[in-house]
Amino acid sequence: MKPGSSALEVVGLTKRFDRLAVDGLDLTIHAGEFYALVGPNGAGKTTTLRMVAGLLRPDAGSVSIFGIDALQNPVAAKQVMAWVSDEPMIYDKLTPLEYLEFVAGLWGIAPTSSEPVAQELLGSLGLAPHRHERCEGFSKGMRQKVALAGALVHHPHLIILDEPLTGLDAVSARHVKGLLSERVRAGCTVIMTTHILEVAERMADRIGVIASGQLVAEGTLDELRRQNGHADTSLEDLFIALVTLPDAA
Numbered sequence: 001m002k003p004g005s006s007a008l009e010v011v012g013l014t015k016r017f018d019r020l021a022v023d024g025l026d027l028t029i030h031a032g033e034f035y036a037l038v039g040p041n042g043a044g045k046t047t048t049l050r051m052v053a054g055l056l057r058p059d060a061g062s063v064s065i066f067g068i069d070a071l072q073n074p075v076a077a078k079q080v081m082a083w084v085s086d087e088p089m090i091y092d093k094l095t096p097l098e099y100l101e102f103v104a105g106l107w108g109i110a111p112t113s114s115e116p117v118a119q120e121l122l123g124s125l126g127l128a129p130h131r132h133e134r135c136e137g138f139s140k141g142m143r144q145k146v147a148l149a150g151a152l153v154h155h156p157h158l159i160i161l162d163e164p165l166t167g168l169d170a171v172s173a174r175h176v177k178g179l180l181s182e183r184v185r186a187g188c189t190v191i192m193t194t195h196i197l198e199v200a201e202r203m204a205d206r207i208g209v210i211a212s213g214q215l216v217a218e219g220t221l222d223e224l225r226r227q228n229g230h231a232d233t234s235l236e237d238l239f240i241a242l243v244t245l246p247d248a249a
């Protein structure tokens, strides 16, 4: 992907349930960046990402993924992206290796090509010793990692993750963070929501703060600090200041 081009362009994205969940959101994520979307509970983060991933139809707005209109061409858009939910579904009766081969098959990738990729993914996530065990006996964290591996098997350029680190122990979190950083170094774009502000602070090139379905601030940590007039404050303090603004409450 061309450096400097946009991986994701969201314009005027809107979704109403009982009340407005996403309110005319504009968002641009550059190709090759690691972007963290943070915000309070109910801010509209998951709803935004579900619309981007093609799982929820927006009431208004547009979503463009590497120039592909994701609402008009959802299949083409899905071919270049991965979606990892915070409540992943995997097939319990399969082993991780079988699951990855199954998912690769859905993408039309032959087992001879997918197997080395699957082995490598499972190795990076610390799942190699369990690759031949059925997923039904796996912990929540292990299942999350199998789902992540499954989402990456077709070499997506844009990786969208909803709370990928929640519920993971320190070793598993390290594996996931390592894999995502390695993907960004290889040229992929990563967008993830997180409530772990330290992770956003350490890993993200840019951070978007969303409140009441709107982007209330965006930038590198230094830019966010400058915008708020605090040279050395933590992201946690900035976050609390931003999401408790009168018009963001």
Ligand SMILES: Nc1ncnc2c1ncn2[C@@H]1O[C@H](COP(=O)(O)OP(=O)(O)OP(=O)(O)O)[C@@H](O)[C@H]1O
Pocket: 017, 018, 020, 021, 039, 040, 041, 042, 043, 044, 045, 046, 047, 048
């Ligand atoms: N399927 C749904 N039906 C009705 N309301 C919904 C649905 N999904 C989300 N909402 C509402 O939309 C708003 C935004 O929810 P969303 O899950 O996007 O927030 P979030 O920022 O991801 O929150 P959290 O950090 O708690 O996961 C909330 O008020 C939520 O109750």
